[in-house]
Amino acid sequence: MKLLIDTVLPATLTADAPAGIDFERWKKSDGQNDSDLLYYAAKEGFRGVVFLDRISLEQPGMRQLAKELGIALIAIDASDPIQARERLIRHSARLRRKLGESQFVLILGSEVRSMGE
């Protein structure tokens, strides 16, 4: 499973990806808008895009665009990007399972939760 991770998440994530998951970190040269990440992910066959902070998924039109493109949106709630990285790695197995049943997923400290549409 390939996941595109936003630039705000630490660069070391790509090297620390657990087995069965490939992380690619967004590069600024590819564009800056939120929708640019979604279009790129869909074009390059990513399963979803990972953002920091649940409010990222509240950008108007994001979820609708993700639905149209058929990609998942994942947000990580954390006190800082390094904690977000730890949570993403720790919950990667749960995340894989959750993505089987939901397109919008929130990673918290102790659980991985579906987000409503």
Added chain:
Amino acid sequence: MLLYEQRWPGARSASGNPRLAPVAVLDKTLTACTLLRLAVRLVDAGAVVRQLGGGNLFPNWFGPQTVVICRPQTRSRILSKQPGFAERQIIVDPRLENEKDYALLLRQVDSALQGRSHLRIATSESDHSILWDPEVYTLGAYRTGEVAFLASASKSSLYNFVKRGLLQPRRIGETVWAFSDVVAVRTWQYLKATQPKERIKTDIIPILAQFAGDRDAVRIGATSFGDVLVDRGDGWADLQTGNLVLDLPITEVDDTFRPFELGKRKAPHLLHTSKHTELHPAIIHGAPHLKDSRITARALAQLHIRGGEKSILSAYPELKDMEIRDTISIGQQLIAA
């Protein structure tokens, strides 16, 4: 083909997807210097510039996609000899006194262009008209503290506006505000700061917050009397009624993006929050972020709290040797707000 179209824009297929926009400029309207400056900007933006001569005959390149910048007499001539020509594509005697005027004119030309042919207009610090595009203005997702910081208002004022029905943020577990809410509150605060003797009507707040954007708008304005106005290139009109407005003391909403002080509160520049920090509603849900990146000011401040610069460089090695202190400071203010 591109060169051919440049030389012979009249040869372009009307049904195709033209990449170049023909623009005719009548030089008798403008001084040579102004004409040259305008022509350079238009060409840089991807337009083809031609001179329209006098007489009743129109050149072959003159067509329905042409935008004309001219004197009133030329406007009359075009409309009488080319009755099908769209009036909105004729721009008469534009004011061109400063950079902002040029930027507004380019935006006006762009909005007058038909079909999918558009200019490449760079957003500068003095031209924020791109923000009025419906696909931009309605974006953004902010927490209450962030709105308070960006709009230079207290949280209690924001909640009071909600209670009075002036603002309607989304409630999704927490309260989520849009960029339009930030602009609405900030404009009201700015008017209070710059017109301390006036009583600023709150009517502008719901109008600006609920404004759906307007791609043709080159300027949005507000008055202390509660009016919100739009200029689509042909003067100020009331946003809600469409009636033309004359002789009102209008504040351009663009101006409210500049830093200002209201009491003890200091509002940063809204779009260029600090030297290395910027904000755009389409980028990272509108959060202030390090210029030309997707790293938020808040994330930098969070990492700074965790372990100073070492933590920041550990997460973002690409920031080595980059100036980020002002962005960290913005992030600290956002966290504290």
